[in-house]
Amino acid sequence: MLVDGHEMVLAGVKAMLAQFDARVRVVGAAFGADQALRVVTALNPDIVLCDVRLQDVSGLDLCQTLRRHHPQSKVVLLSVYDNERYLFQALRAGASGYLLKKIKADELVHQLELALTGVIVIDAGLASRAVDTAARLQRDEFWPGARHGLTRRESEVLSLVVRGLSNRGIAEWLVVSEQTIKTHLRTIYRKLGSKDRSNAIATALREGIFL
Template identity: 45%
Template sequence: MRLALVDDDELTLEGLKGMLAPHRDRVEVAGQVLLTDDLAGASDKLGAEILLAEVQPQGTNALELATRLASVEPQARVVIFTNETSEARVFDALRLGASGYLLKSLGGNELAEALVRIRDGEVVVDPVMATRIAMQAAQQAVTGAWPGSQLGLSRRESEVVALLVNGLSNREIADQLMLGEETVKTHLRHIYKKLDVSDRVHAVAIVLRQGIFT
């Protein structure tokens, strides 16, 4: 998989190359796209499947950048790479077209794994942020207002979706909620039907892009 970094700092590019060098069998850093460049056609020129947008909290607005990249490079998958840990930023970035939101605290192997999953069609949120989102959903459920109710999801279905966002498997969800695995599968079928999707990847994408945990 070929990756292009969208950033104006050459040191960031060199650091990214170094971090991913041991994983070049999975991810190759093809080059750099400057923010001052004409972004249209950037991924084609570099043969990149993923555009990794390195965003400083005090710098380029991640939401504006995600929107620009998604509009001019619809064939490439846009990933925000930042230190900004606002749940609202995650929801907004995904809603505006980003396919991933990853924190710079990730190690090289974790970053490579996340990028491969995104290339394969998943929407990936950094594990730290996914955990916070799931905990927020659980707290809302305790108070009687659960995320997803506006989409027709029951309280239990919302709990299952929150764990999906956190990357848990059916078996892990069953253990976490003290349910049978077949019961979890039944909940998933109901969730997919209500969200009009066919799999967990698209269910997670809808949940995140609609920002139902905010």
């Protein structure tokens, strides 16, 4: 079953998989979380192939809901985001895979077949980077926030934001200009996918960047 927020994407993936009708069959499609839940309940698909970003909720949240209420249906996330952060979140949500939308049709079918057998399927390049990240974390080569792409200084700034300091307070603490802190914050927001200060704090706490 396919879940995406864009009709053209759904049609494209369906057409791509139709070439392999002897190996895979699309039994249904949905545009958002509410519709997806209804369709999964009605059709009981083997695999739900779902975009990470939907229009109403996150595909990660939908994955958690599906795994809780329909554990018999495996969830494989399909995304344009070649980002370890999304991969780690997907695995925590109970996904059976994280594949990129640049994948070729025959490879997608192969990965879905593997997922059906219980294998966790991950884009090869992303998996390689994730393994390297995990190994470096084990060796304590990373500082808090490094796996999200934050530099040491950005991690330090974020830690002070979480502690409740203002931009001026952070600047005084680090002995830099307030404009420098604003520049750091813009970069931090971009790397965390956050729109503002409160959202960045919520992300830092949710992701366990600072315990």
